[in-house]
Amino acid sequence: MPSLVWIVLPYGAFLSFVGGHLWRARHDGFRRYTSGADLDQAERIGSTAFGIAASLIVVARIADSLTSATPSPPQGGIYSSITIIEIIAIPPAVIGAALLVIPNLIAATGGRPITPLDRATLPTLAAVLLSGVIVRLDSIHSESRSSQTLFAWFRSLLTIHPHADTMSHAPLLYQARGLILLLFVAIWPYTRLAGTFARPVVTTVEGITSRLKARSRRPARVTASHLS
Numbered sequence: 001m002p003s004l005v006w007i008v009l010p011y012g013a014f015l016s017f018v019g020g021h022l023w024r025a026r027h028d029g030f031r032r033y034t035s036g037a038d039l040d041q042a043e044r045i046g047s048t049a050f051g052i053a054a055s056l057i058v059v060a061r062i063a064d065s066l067t068s069a070t071p072s073p074p075q076g077g078i079y080s081s082i083t084i085i086e087i088i089a090i091p092p093a094v095i096g097a098a099l100l101v102i103p104n105l106i107a108a109t110g111g112r113p114i115t116p117l118d119r120a121t122l123p124t125l126a127a128v129l130l131s132g133v134i135v136r137l138d139s140i141h142s143e144s145r146s147s148q149t150l151f152a153w154f155r156s157l158l159t160i161h162p163h164a165d166t167m168s169h170a171p172l173l174y175q176a177r178g179l180i181l182l183l184f185v186a187i188w189p190y191t192r193l194a195g196t197f198a199r200p201v202v203t204t205v206e207g208i209t210s211r212l213k214a215r216s217r218r219p220a221r222v223t224a225s226h227l228s
Contacts, residue, residue, distance in 0.1 A: 002168035006178070010157050013186040020189025021198060029202050030195035046099025051196045053093035060085040061132075065154065068147035083136060090129050097125050100192050121191045128184050131177040138173060149174045 024030055060082045067078060101122050105114060139146050149170035156163040167178055188194055 002164040006153065006164040006167045007157075007162045009179075009182055010162075013182040014157075016186040017189060021194070024189050024194060024198070025202060029206070030199040040103070042099045042103060046096040047196060048096070049092045050096030050100060050193065053089040053091075053096060054196065056085050056089040057093060057129075057132075060089070064146070065151045068151045086132070086136065090133070094126065094129060097122060097193060104192070115190075117187055117190050118192060120187065121193060124180070124184050124187065125193070127180045131173075131180050134173060135177050145171065145174065150178060153178065 063078075064082050101118065105118065135146060135150070149166060153163060153166040153170075156166065167175060170178075189198075
């Protein structure tokens with residue numbers, strides 16, 4: 001059972017994350033909820049706010065995970081900086097996601113149907129952020145819990161020897177945090193938030209590709225040597 005929950009489920013969530021992004025890239029290029037004449041100002045503001053805030057949270061989480069792997073976990077300035085970044089970024093992340101999701105739940109405009117995942121997006125995001133805050137507050141009293149459970153488990157998933165016992169013996173709070181994160185990772189590509197990070201990448205790749213094609217279609221210049 002521990003292997004099913006803490007090894008099989010994570011890899012299933014990762015597969016859903018990657019496969020979902022590939023499907024969305026081929027299906028609509030992440031344009032459906034991030035561009036178009038029917039995208040109002042609130043949604044544009046929400047997309048920008050969520051993108052910036054979520055990026056800060058992800059960077060802080062990665063920095064926390066990497067530094068916790070060192071013999072001396074982050075202390076003092078580093079730990080305080082990571083905590084402050086997360087505290088500052090959480091409110092705009094929630095507000096930005098709300099501006100993207102809630103108006104469409106109230107009135108589905110532009111022929112964009114509401115799906116069950118649309119209704120689950122905001123509660124799941126709220127659970128992710130709230131559980132992160134609770135874990136952060138708990139780590140103030142026991143700084144080693146996150147590094148010995150969540151971070152150690154996640155790093156092991158990137159190796160050929162994942163450790164299920166790391167989470168199966170973790171406190172319930174940390175187990176719940178891990179399962180919530182897996183759920184969010186699995187559904188992310190199919191929600192209205194997916195294009196926040198992927199859409200700029202797709203746009204950049206499409207721009208580079210179009211420029212390369214345009215150059216290849218240009219007729220070769222005829223030089224004097226060719227004429228002679």
